[in-house]
Amino acid sequence: MPHKTFFAFILPSLVAMVLFIALPIVSVVVQSFHVEHGRILVEVENCQPFGGCTKETRVDTAAMAELQAAQPMGQFNGFGTYLNRSHLAVDEIGAILSDNTGFGNIVARIYNLPFYKALAFTLVFCFVVTPLAMALGFAIALAVNALPKVSKGPVIFFSLLPMIITPLVGSLILYWMIQANGIIGATLQNLFNDPTLSLRASPVLTWASLLFYGVWTNAPFSFVVFYAGLQTVPGDTLESAMIDGASRWERIRYVIIPHLAPLATFVALVQLMDNFRVFEPIVGFSAEANATSLSWLIFNDLSGDAQLFGSAGATSVLTIAGVIVLLMPVLIRTWREFNHKVV
């Protein structure tokens, strides 16, 4: 295809991606180096007929509006935002490392810094939910494959629901069931005979319920992909394994799993990307007291009364760096394969 035709076809799509994905990334980077204007204070003398005069410091709104119009980004701050307490917290980390009472103390104190708290949950969510959801999905795929044909359709229908559901809606539905006066929450209280038991109060239980939600909503994707993969397992290989005396488990271990391995890489990649942006369940579960994620930090900066663009920008840049680190193995492999092909 000639270059001209190619670009004529792809131009609209490319323009959309450049304008609304590439440029915003640039905009985020620029923003992250700026910080909101300081308040301009003026001293006003306030004289009353009988009280005498008092001096009062006030925010000069007119001057602030003018400054805001002249420099909407705020003032230049360099890497200041990246290093402050709510992001990488370099000074605080230094202080913790130089003065602590042991490893547990270090971890606990670093966990109290907002950025590291969010990072910890995001990574745990990514690396706990992804393998568990894949294992569950694989188990469901094996089980459904063994079912009689008539029942497969309905089972697949119900299995798709947790995945297809709007994340915020899905997390609300679960949250209403597990909160103290919902069906599961109340039943748990009765079972353990502990009327104060609440998933919201304890960090451990909040994390557990968020992870449960993650597995619930991620498993169907693995299930569908693995189920489709199972249909392509070569019958001859299975049969010869059976003739050689392989047990059911050995056939799964030595025939089916190797056959599905390439699919598993794909599923893992997609789910890691999606789980890294975990955000809606934290809003839905109102879990921000005990669990926050990187995406939630950005949302929180932007949705307050005073929108902290600088702070949101810095967290966004750090998040994007995280995504690139996450994708690195895939990118390197593709790069090698591509060069190999060309040479």
Next chain:
Amino acid sequence: MSDAAMTQRRPLLLNLLIVSFIVIWVVLAAFPFVWTVWGSLKVETDFFSRESWWNAIVGTYTRIQTGTAFTGDGYHGAWITREFWRAVGNTAVVTVSVTVISLTLGTLGGYALARSGQRYAFWILIIALVFRAMPHITLVSGYLLPFFQLNIWGVLPTSIIVLVAINQPFTLWMLHSFFLSIPKDLDESAMVDGCTRFQAFRMVIIPVMWPGVVTTGLFSFLLAYNDFAVTSMLLSADNQTMVPKISSFLGSVQEQGNVMYAVAAVVSATVPLFILVLFFQRQIVSGLTAGAVKG
């Protein structure tokens, strides 16, 4: 796999294990929805009952407060009093526009990527993969300030075009692999007969591309429908779509004791998805696997 032969040889205990595992999974997947739909027809003291969940099933307090075991008060409150219908309308506008525009851009781009053997076509796909991985909220923090400056914040067209752009990487990948499966000879022979590239696309490719387009369209629809990060930050309160509207219900409604409005709104937002899965189950499954097998 020879299903029949293997089923016969499976021991009874294993069969029992498989069936009970599936039953547990189906209950886990479906029960939350059934429970919430049922509960949305009750009053709050029943659905969120401290005494016993049995209240939610028989509707003890619903009977006391309204006289019957079912009530549509939650739906009336959400749709009429709190004007949820407006959000439903906005969602319809946003999802339909996003789907149509992304498919138009995506088919053109995906076709070009599938037919070009050039190095830069490969790079566009790789960059699209990286863009696909960007958390949406990081992009949103880049949009807000420029949109305020340009004075285009808060209106539906802005959100639509942003969602189209966010959706492009995925659409390009899907349609690229779909067009690869259509034989090259088809459009090339049309060009030998004197068509230009665009005429070949219009007269030869468009008639055969619908299965792939429908599947990709379903996922574009889902992305626009399920989005929370973009629409909640880029739309003003009057223009909100369903999902941000539900989240704003949560803030205001909890204090006024009207949680049932939110429950009714949540159920209303779930119904279209049910219908979608009901009618397009095959396409959804094939779309998920097409990406996997070829990607």
